Amino acid sequence: MGAGSASGAGAGVASTGGREVDPSAPLAVRMRPRDLEEVIGQDHLLRANSPLRRLVEGRGGSSVILYGPPGTGKTTLANLVASTSGRHFVALSALSAGVKDVRAVIDDARTRQIHGQRTVLFIDEVHRFSKSQQDALLAAVENGIVLLVAATTENPHFSVIAPLLSRSLIAELRGLDAQGVQSVVRRAVEDERGLAGQVEITDEAVADIVRLAGGDARRSLTILEAAAGAAADAVVTPEIVELSLDAAPVRYDRDGDQHYDVTSAFIKSIRGSDVDAALHYLARMIVAGEDPRFIARRLMIHASEDIGMADPTALQSAAAAAEIVQKVGLPECRLALAQATIHLATAPKSNAVIAAIDAAMADVRAGGVGEVPKHLRDGHYAGAKGLGNGVGYRYAHDAPAGVARQQYPPDELVGRDYYLPSGHGNERELSARVGKLRSIIRGSS
Numbered sequence: 195m196g197a198g199s200a201s202g203a204g205a206g207v208a209s210t211g212g213r214e215v216d217p218s219a220p221l222a223v224r225m226r227p228r229d230l231e232e233v234i235g236q237d238h239l240l241r242a243n244s245p246l247r248r249l250v251e252g253r254g255g256s257s258v259i260l261y262g263p264p265g266t267g268k269t270t271l272a273n274l275v276a277s278t279s280g281r282h283f284v285a286l287s288a289l290s291a292g293v294k295d296v297r298a299v300i301d302d303a304r305t306r307q308i309h310g311q312r313t314v315l316f317i318d319e320v321h322r323f324s325k326s327q328q329d330a331l332l333a334a335v336e337n338g339i340v341l342l343v344a345a346t347t348e349n350p351h352f353s354v355i356a357p358l359l360s361r362s363l364i365a366e367l368r369g370l371d372a373q374g375v376q377s378v379v380r381r382a383v384e385d386e387r388g389l390a391g392q393v394e395i396t397d398e399a400v401a402d403i404v405r406l407a408g409g410d411a412r413r414s415l416t417i418l419e420a421a422a423g424a425a426a427d428a429v430v431t432p433e434i435v436e437l438s439l440d441a442a443p444v445r446y447d448r449d450g451d452q453h454y455d456v457t458s459a460f461i462k463s464i465r466g467s468d469v470d471a472a473l474h475y476l477a478r479m480i481v482a483g484e485d486p487r488f489i490a491r492r493l494m495i496h497a498s499e500d501i502g503m504a505d506p507t508a509l510q511s512a513a514a515a516a517e518i519v520q521k522v523g524l525p526e527c528r529l530a531l532a533q534a535t536i537h538l539a540t541a542p543k544s545n546a547v548i549a550a551i552d553a554a555m556a557d558v559r560a561g562g563v564g565e566v567p568k569h570l571r572d573g574h575y576a577g578a579k580g581l582g583n584g585v586g587y588r589y590a591h592d593a594p595a596g597v598a599r600q601q602y603p604p605d606e607l608v609g610r611d612y613y614l615p616s617g618h619g620n621e622r623e624l625s626a627r628v629g630k631l632r633s634i635i636r637g638s639s
Contacts, residue, residue: 221419222412224387225378227270234411235374236267239365246365249343250274252281257335257342259320259350259359262367265410268345272316275343282306282313288322293330300334313340320344321353328355335361369409378411379403379418393422395430402435453484461492465500469539476535480528490516493534501538502547504619511537542619550613557607564604599637609636 217224227233230240230250239246248254250271260268276283284299303313315331317323334340335358342362346353350364370378379400382388399421407414420438421430460475479489494516497509515534519527573584588598601608615621615628632638 220416221382221388222415225382225385225415226273227267230274233267233270234377235370236367239367245363246271249341255338255341257340257362258344259354259362259364260343260345260367261350261364262347263369263409264347265407265412265414266367266369267411268367269318272318272343272345275314276316281341282311283316284313285316285318288317288319288327291317291327293327296327296330300330300339303334303340307339315340315342317342317344319346321346321348321350325355328358332357332361370407370411371409372404375404375407375409375411375414376400379414382415382418389418389422393425393428393430395421396432398432399430399435402432406435456482457492460489461496461500464496464535464539465543467539467543469536472535472539473532476531480524480531486519486524486527486531487516489531490519490534493531493538496538499548500543500545501541502544502621503624504544504546504616504621505541506620508538508541542621544616544618544621546613546615546621554612557610562606562610564606566604567601569600570602595634597631597634599635602635 230247233240240250241247245254245256246258249256249258260271262268272285275281276285282303284302286295286299299313299315303315306313320328331340331342335342344354344362350359379395383393383395384391395418403414403417403421406417417435417438418430421434424438425431425434456475456478460472460479463471463475476489480486490512493512494509497512501508511534515527515530518530522530568582569584569586569588571578571583573579573587578584588600590596590598592598603610611632613628615625617625
């Protein structure tokens with residue numbers, strides 16, 4: 195959001211609100227927006243009279259959880275709230291603060307409230323707070339003793355306790371688009387707080403920084419600063435940028451919402467038969483360090499859930515990939531995962547398997563069980579025949595087509611069809627075969 199929002203919380207955050215920063219500070223700190231007009235990329239949250247804008251302008255009284263990727267302006271907004279006149283600002287980092295620190299801030303805020311001063315408590319990385327630490331905030335937030343501004347890169351619905359969520363606004367910040375990052379970079383090149391026009395940068399170099407930043411304003415300025423320092427002739431070129439940093443970041447948290455979002459997109463791309471998108475999400479997971487065993491498990495589940503009997507070899511392919519993951523590991527097992535992904539994405543699709551077992555289980559749970567027909571019961575123990583067990587059973591292999599007419603399900607479920615083959619792939623032939631089998635077994639032909 196802001197051009198170069200600072201990364202940490204603590205004294206540094208509070209000290210920069212509305213004041214000049216040390217010219218030797220990192221470029222990302224020097225270029226932190228001084229007001230809302232300098233904020234880039236979060237117009238959806240900062241429109242006129244919006245709750246977040248009122249908060250930043252000192253007119254709002256609601257606590258807020260700022261949620262979004264790194265470098266989008268969460269700390270910048272906290273800094274702007276800090277500069278609002280009349281408010282006492284305290285910053286804590288969940289990486290180092292404990293319950294004792296939280297209670298000390300609340301006690302001080304209660305005293306200040308008596309004297310008419312409101313306290314803004316900024317907590318960075320709030321998702322790292324334990325449940326007890328978050329619980330310690332509840333009463334103070336609910337009673338207005340502190341105005342909480344919390345920042346997190348993880349979906350707060352997964353990482354913040356429900357009572358605290360219900361007492362706060364949730365503002366989702368977005369990663370900057372290419373134009374936004376470009377604006378951040380060009381402003382930093384020209385602005386007196388930044389490079390003050392002392393270096394030039396080519397359009398191609400700007401494009402490279404935009405690509406490498408991944409929507410992260412702070413990262414773009416970090417790359418720019420490194421490249422500017424390496425530009426002997428004061429011209430930043432793509433070659434200089436490449437020397438400064440040659441790998442783009444991958445935003446992915448194995449315990450957070452990106453894990454679920456990317457996994458969801460991976461499976462939906464396979465289901466939708468978009469092999470290229472599926473490979474993209476597979477690569478994204480592998481590069482980000484996802485456990486390949488997790489990926490293999492998802493492929494095996496998908497093979498039955500979305501392909502099933504339309505291509506029975508899909509499950510074999512997924513199972514083989516899982517075995518190779520176990521026996522070979524990364525980096526080589528990426529090939530088996532890619533092969534299985536390509537197989538599943540290009541295979542004909544059918545959800546008939548999952549629909550069949552779910553329908554059968556639904557009937558069982560609803561009480562559709564019934565007695566096992568006597569001719570199907572075990573007749574091998576003494577006295578079984580006297581009970582009628584196994585009497586009248588027809589051995590299928592003795593029938594002309596290897597299929598015998600007789601009742602298999604309980605009386606309550608006679609005629610109930612669970613498996614309904616699609617017309618895709620192998621199930622085109624299965625559909626006719628299943629229909630013929632049913633007619634023989636049920637005696638309808």
